[in-house]
Amino acid sequence: MIAAYLVLLIPLVGIVFFALSGHKEETGKLNVRFNAVCLLATIWLAINVLNQGTIISSGGAFLIDPFNVYLIVLTAFVGLTTSIFSSPYMEHEKEIGKLSDTRLKLYHSMYQGFMLAMYLVLTTNNMGIMWVAMEGATLATVLLVSLYRTPESIEAAWKYFILCGVGIAQALFGTILLYYAAVQIGDGENALLWSVLYENATKLNPEILEIGFVFMLIGYGTKIGLVPLHNWLPDAHSEGPTPMSAVLSGLLLNDALYAVVRNKMLVDGATHSSMAGYLMMGFGMVSFLVAAILLHRQKDIKRLFSYSSIEHMGLMTFSFGIGGPLATFAALLHMTVHSLTKSAIFVTVGHAAQVAGTQKIDQIRGLIKTQPKIGWGLLIGTISIAGFPPFGVFTSEFLVLLATMDSYPWLTPLLLLGIGIAFAGLFRHIQPMVYGDKPEGQNPITANLWPVTIHLALVLWLGLAIPGFLAHWFSQATLLISGSTPL
């Protein structure tokens, strides 16, 4: 349990430390160290869970089970690699005069603030605190979206703030309804603890929970970026600094989906109907298709990949909605490979935009000729996210397809169509950026592509063979969510 407290304590110290110490030359590297220590703590936590099974802290405030512990490690890992990328990237932004020391101080402090909110969402056992932490994540990142203070970035941040704030308020209403159902079966102060709710799920009032789940899905769904609540997402991703886009896409969206799945587990227990699953399937499928089509009409490289995030989040929501063991396993795997690949892509895109001096797709050209590392990184990342074998995204998408054919065969053509449209949408933009002729005066920059290499290598490994302990882990989580294992 000490490990869990450490995971929360380290970023908390980080917030205060960076806020007080001001920006110095080595601040970016210190940020890396904070995240590295945190990753070690999460691995320690994961080993504990592997040995002892589910851990609930005394008093029940925190719950670590196979489902959230792997997300915690993933969060820490992506947080670390993104901070490794962010250190030279933000220095470069400062050198070209886009940022000042005070803003970098805010950036590093809030980076840790965001990590804290993410860990709190994942570790807490209290559905109310989960809401508070999710709102906290918005509050921590909203000033980072407008970090450059351009009119566009302020507009994006305002949209993000208002849409996510209003959206997540719906989730609070859902939480209140959940609490209302819970106090009817007793246990006052502890009634919002997930472990207590889960044990007594069959006794909860199904009508209230059904209404509550609709609000939860809308609320947390705004954060996942489900169509038609997705409007803030491309704006916030494209106007904020690139490391922020990487962690928003790789972590925040996952954690919002995690919150929805936790609630779905309760609702399924109470209602014995597929209402929650159907809602998630519907929203997921619409998001998947709409985002795939919108990919074709983008002119900004970061907006392009944020629509790709919406598409993949839609697919995961759909897959969790189907709900069987195979579909759940596929969704968990897809969560992992998507956040690894997408954060790698945003890192490369950040460098590509610095090379070209712009984020406009039609002005980024000839990356392979200018700086082969960045060009190949972008190309391989895109191949991976589009679902080519042998990468992990292919495996998980294939499993989603299998699960769909098993349960709802008539939906398979729609899925295939969506994957095809998305593939075409990505490649028509990426191909000229990567190949093509090098524009005059375009020069290589100092870039650290280790995070990209590691992420993509991991995704490749997951595509070729999922290591035994990880497969075991996914099976445990699947067992927890869907009631049986796929293997």
Next chain:
Amino acid sequence: MNIEQLDFYTQAILSLAALVGLTSFLMLGQGRLLRLIFVFAMQGFLLTLTTALAAYSLNNHHLYISAVLTLVLKVIFIPWMLRRQVLQMNMHRDIEALKNNTAVMLGGASLMVFSYYVLHPIVQSSSVVMLNALAVSLSVVLLGMLLMISHRQAIAHVVGFMSIENGLFFAAIVATNGMPMVVELGVAFDVLVAAVLFGIFFLHIRTSIDSLDVDLLNKLHEVEK
């Protein structure tokens, strides 16, 4: 339901629910920013009353803390901050011409009916009083959204945002006698931070577009031209 047969607490809750609903409608049709903020503070005050009343009649001490939090945040701090912004920006003389005022009011009324419709299934498991209280809370939430849609000033958006929080809070007090203490403190902290951030944002928006009219924030599009 015969209202005279209910105990004093329930009757008071019902009237307070009605008044909270009324303040939402008053805000919806209000074009002057200072009055809008005043009505918002009134709504916060009604919420404080509700909380204090619940604390007193249920003998639940932690609700007194929530009442004080609501009083400080929603009746004093946030209205004070917004009022200062309006006076600084010299916007207190402007009257925002609301488009389709009648349609908006009718829309508000239908949202209220819709809230009753959505929450009707819970009558089977709880009292009619609870249905009224929850339906009014939900309609305050929805009316807050309508307020944000129909007004163009950023300040009105913040008022709408905070009044959504008021609606949720009312639901929590009436339906469940408040959330667990940690959650309530957490929510209050979030609201406080949000209020401070809104203050910072007003400054940024003003320096960026020289106005607080959010219709001018229109550079980003779903499909770029």
